[in-house]
Amino acid sequence: MQVETLGGGFSDPALQSAAAFRGVMEAMARPGTLQSVRGATPPAPLSAAAGAVLLTLCDTETPLHLTQGFDTPDLRSWIAFHTGAPIVGPSHCQFALGHWDDLMPLSNYQVGTSEYPDRSATLIVEMPDLKQSGATLKGPGIKSQASLSLPCITPFQNNAALFPLGVDFIFTCGETLAALPRTTEVF
């Protein structure tokens, strides 16, 4: 139990978080591309990719929301030991973690202000699978169009309509991740 809490982090944090961030950045800059992110072995039910995202982006300065299913004692103590991120409710979080249905509705989260649209939440969505098919994506970062197996369409369209406000998404499944910024048109 304690071994599981203390283990599972990056063995070489500086280099592995740099590599993981490049995956996240490429994903956010090129919506619809799949990136492989390795190095973290967090306790179940957290995927390796989601674990790496938490290790790379979260610390004591980033309030984190865990939805039911992820709000377990094991995961809380793993996150506390490796990142120190305070666990908060959805309305105050900078990052939220969970399955799509549990994360809904999007109106729970901060979307930024018109003067500071960057003060918005990033949702880390654990997916049963992640493929380059399904919903069509267009927008910055995409040459003509891309496809991604999104869980639904309407909430993303509503989120994009808020631009420049809105939340951003990182989708994780196993060691794979993809991302969807608020600028992407989904249809």
Added chain:
Amino acid sequence: MNAQHEEPVTMDQDYNFAYLDEQTKRMIRRAILKGLAIPGYQVPFASREMPMPYGWGTGGVQVSAAVMTRDDKFKVIDQGADDTTNAVSIRSFFQRVAGVATTTRTADATIVQTRHRIPEQDLVEGQILVYQVPIPEPLRFLEPRESETRKMHSLEEYGLMHVKLYEDISRHGHIATAYSYPVKVEGRYVMDPSPIPKFDNPKLGDCAAIQLFGAGREQRIYALPPYTNAVSLDFEDHPFEASKADHPCGLCDAQNSYLDEVIIDDAGGRMFVCSDTDFCTMRQADGHKGKDAA
């Protein structure tokens, strides 16, 4: 200068990888992601003291440090040149604190940090262009108060910028702004592309590489994802024009590269040479010869 690759030197173990501590890198990385999600919007970040003065590229250095991995090939240009003081010292800084390989070849680099130029050679997917930015706020010289410029961005109130360009026309007969020429990103935010010549502006939009902008003293990061729309501001009757000195390069005879004017004696002699040293060197190696070539 002979273009060359330098293998990674052994990293100085007294520093964390890429100099910055991990918490600082996380903070910068979060700012970069929000910057990519809101193209052209300036994200505030807690810029750190770097071992070089403000104005020497501390913003670009912090962004490069936050995105760099051990496998990268790093190139630095200062006004297009690989061999000027700023470029040489930043390159050796990262050789020392990150043990990263460096290159002067644009095509081989994965990260290009730049001061005031975009390389002549088209960038490709997988490359990252990091700009050093002195004044990130395009409206700053028109409105000195940050509280006001922030409000103007939030209300999309860019009339003042058009007035400035119009005053250029009424005074000079054409838009006299030659560098830091403002662009509108995805029809929303007006962005300062850093003091690149307006000749480079058409390369900002629809670029295959990720473009990141770091302003250290002003504590702002902003970004253009690949294939993002960035339109130089203009008027229907005075369309934007990417201008350059009307000469070929004296060394490589390139007709379409951005040129530096170099004074070569005290009798009014001058020559025009490519500002992008790598581009010029490659062309000369391919056998192109300008009228001033030795």
